Amino acid sequence: MGGLVADESRARGHEPVLLARSTGVDLTTGAGLDHALNGADAVIDVANVNTLNADASTAFFGKATRTLLAGEQRAGVARHVALSILGVDLAPFDYYAGKRAQEVAIEAGSVPWTILRAAQFHEFAQQIYATAKAGPLHLAPKMRTQPIAGREVAARLVDLAESPARGGYVELAGPREESLVDMVRRWAHSRGHRGWIPAVALPGALGKAQRDGTLLPRDGAELGSETFTAWLERTHN
Ligand SMILES: NC(=O)c1ccc[n+]([C@@H]2O[C@H](COP(=O)([O-])OP(=O)(O)OC[C@H]3O[C@@H](n4cnc5c(N)ncnc54)[C@H](OP(=O)(O)O)[C@@H]3O)[C@@H](O)[C@H]2O)c1
Structure with a gap:
């Protein structure tokens, strides 16, 4: 997402x-932060930690967010835009616990803010294919999702960074609901994978929320335009 945001920003004439x-x-130690933020008008936070553990996720997003906001305050940054995920307030478990901690830290901070809660990116299918494995077997977690192209998320993040801070949330999803199992299988097939990819139900409260529709967009969410099928065709090389 960082690369997509940087490309979109440059395309609009930003530096x-x-x-x-x-x-x-x-962002966890603050090393190099003051120099990097010198002269910045706005910050778009799309940092991430690769963990499913609630404590590790909360530790990273809490520390990184507070460190970043303190640096923004010293530098006089006018707006903080952060990328969160649809439903983290309703299912603050496992990795999502850290994302909710990030939101709470931003709300408690003194830098004017806007948080974009996005649905899963179409690119999520590729990330899951690469990481959800049992030995040589690829797994597809059962999840109801309304995914969106990463570049549409990047464009909305840059829009928000160009606009006055809302002190609130914007929710964004794709044009139609998909099954994550189908997305992973279709992505894998488009890249030449021919083996069986079993569907698995992830345990725990977050796994339940993924399956029962808790993480789908609510009324009032903005919807992007590119379907997963169109994205798959566009990005297939
Ligand atoms: N994947 C989805 O479907 C989805 C959906 C909605 C929202 N999101 C959110 O989107 C955000 C970005 O996701 P992504 O998939 O683009 O993440 P990613 O590919 O894992 O990239 C994370 C970025 O954070 C940087 N980073 C990690 N630790 C850092 C540290 N201590 N200090 C400074 N930079 C650090 C990494 O660079 P270095 O390694 O060089 O530090 C990297 O550029 C996440 O917050 C995620 O929750 C994702």
Whole structure:
């Protein structure tokens, strides 16, 4: 998402500065932060930690968010835009516990803010294919989702960073509901995978929320336009 946001920002004539450990900025320690934020008008936070554990996720998003907001305050940054996920308030479990902690830290902070709660990206199918494995077997978690193209999310994040802070949430999903199992299988098939990909029900409260529709968009959510099928065709090389 960071790459898509940077591309979109440049296309609109902005000069994005990338904050990542690979560019010398660590949001958990604050190393390199003041230099990177010098002169910034707005910050779009799409940092992430790869964990399913609630404590690890909460520790990362809590620390990184508070460190980033403190740096923004020192630098006089006018707007903080963060990317969250649809339904984290209704299912603050496992990884989502950290995303909700991120939202709470932003609400409690003093930098004017807008939070975009997005549905799963179409690219999520590829991420799941790469990471949800049991030995050599790829797995497809059962989930009701209304996914959206990553580039539509990036465009909305840049819109929000260009606009006055709302002090509130914007919800964004794709044009139609999909099954994550179908998405993973179709992505894998389009990339030449021919083996069996079993559907699995993830345990626990987050797994239940994924299956029962809790994470689908609510009334009033904005909807993007590119379907998963169209995205699959566009990105197939
Ligand atoms: N995937 C989805 O379907 C989905 C849906 C809705 C919302 N989201 C949200 O979108 C956001 C981005 O997701 P993504 O899939 O693009 O994540 P990603 O590919 O894992 O990228 C995470 C980025 O965070 C940086 N980062 C990690 N630790 C850092 C640290 N300590 N200091 C500074 N930078 C750090 C990484 O760069 P370095 O490694 O170089 O530090 C990397 O650029 C996440 O917050 C996620 O919750 C995702």
